[in-house]
Amino acid sequence: MVPISFGREMGNELVVYGWDNLSTNDGPGVRFALYLKGCSLNCPWCLNPYLQKVEPEIRWKSETCVCDDLCIDSCKYGALQRENEHIVIDYNNCNFCGSCWNSCTTNSLKPVGEYISIDRIVSIVIQETVPQVPPRKVTIGGGEPLLQGEATINLIHRFKEEGIEVYLTTCAGITDRDVWARAIDLVDGVLLHILTVDESEWRELGGMSYESFLRNVYHLKVSSKPVCIRMPVIPGYTDSIQKVRSLLGFVKENIPLVLEMDLRVYTPNSRFSSPMFKLKEKTLTTEQILELCEAIKKLGIEKVHWRGSARKITEYHKMNGKD
Ligand code: SF4
Ligand code: SF4
Structure with a gap:
């Protein structure tokens, strides 16, 4: 019997869930989005439970x-x-x-998920991206990519050596402050996934250390890196104007350079929706989502997107004259 970790070169390879070589949803411009396995959150509405464990x-x-x-x-x-x-x-x-x-x-x-060496990941990115305007752009996401610690940092180093612009998608919940600080100092920008800024909700929904989150956000503030905020909009949990207002208050106080805000609207009928999770409220209507976007703009963030399968359904209805 050969356990899967036998002979693995720790730090030189990562467990990769997949990638999208032409992503327009993972930071500014067209980017190569790399999705690593493993997540530190424990959201009850998790859309992809197979991302939670680091191991294949x-x-x-x-x-x-x-x-x-x-x-x-x-x-x-x-x-x-x-x-x-x-x-x-x-x-x-x-x-x-x-x-x-x-x-x-x-x-x-x-x-x-599969183990792929850092050399191989870098060569895939170089082969599969032909930027119209250099540099090549990569976003490393997941899950929580910093759960793979040293290996993720080594990968960022390699991308930077190749002149590749690197953004990191993260929920800022990892407890290893050294890994967090080194990663943030290396990357060009961050996509910060914020579930809530309420401490008790954070513990209940995210199952993570709120202290680590605050400490990590403070380091992000000091670094002055550009940040895109991602907020999951979950009917009955995070969809009220009041919640958005308190999240934005936190963002304004703690993040100096916000490029945009991206609302990820939950729909219960998406392919990976958790059967264990029952929404407290009905899914938001397009009008309600647009109202939320307007409220965010009024609170000072000009660039607001919303995504999720709810948007695809809306666009389908528009094309068919039903909206
Ligand atoms: S991959 Fe499938 S066949 Fe191979 S050891 Fe695992 S369970 Fe058995
Ligand atoms: S159909 Fe089911 S039982 Fe048959 S090989 Fe596939 S997984 Fe196994």
């Missing part, structure tokens, strides 16, 4: 599984079992050999 995983889709157990038969390491009609994976025995997902005829098993 195998995704099993019950809806398409035909229960022929070809995967179990193909595993030489005894890492798969069927329990109550579910395929259960024992990661202590799995070495990600790939036999199971390759033997599945219905694509019901798929690997999620």
Whole structure:
């Protein structure tokens, strides 16, 4: 048996969830967005639970599984079992050999996340980006990319050596202050994901240290790096004007250079919506979202976007004359 971490070169490779080489949603301009695995938040509405653990995983889709157990038969390491009609994976025995997902005829098993060396990531970015206006632009996000600590910092260093502009998406919740300070000092800008600025809500919803958050935001303030604010808009939790107002008060006091604000509007029918999470309120209407955007502009942030599948639905209705 070979555990997955055996022989890994710590600090020289990262667990990558995926990437988008033409992202317009991850900071200024067209950017290569790299998504690392692992998240320090614990949001009940998590849209992608497979981002939470740093380690690679195998995704099993019950809806398409035909229960022929070809995967179990193909595993030489005894890492798969069927329990109550579910395929259960024992990661202590799995070495990600790939036999199971390759033997599945219905694509019901798929690997999620893989170790990729820093050299390889840099060469992928260089191959897959041809900037009209240099420099190449990258955003490292996740999850929380700083959970992969030293390796993420090494990657930022390598990007900078190649003359690549680097933004970091983060929720500022990591407890390792040294990793935070070095990363912030290296990057060109930050996409700061803020759930709430209320201490008790922070603990309840985020499950993280509020003290670390405040300390990290203070370092960001001192660094004077440009920041884009991202706020998840969750009906019944974070969607009131009052909450937006208190968040903006915090932002104004603590972040000197805010480039834009990006509202991520939650819709319960998106592909990865957590079945465990039930909204307290109905999803916001387009009018309510636009009202929220206007309120933010009045509070002093000129550039406000809103995104999420709610926006796609609105645009679809507009195209079809229903809005
Ligand atoms: S990848 Fe699949 S087949 Fe290979 S060890 Fe893991 S569970 Fe078994
Ligand atoms: S091989 Fe695929 S379809 Fe068959 S039991 Fe395994 S996951 Fe299900």
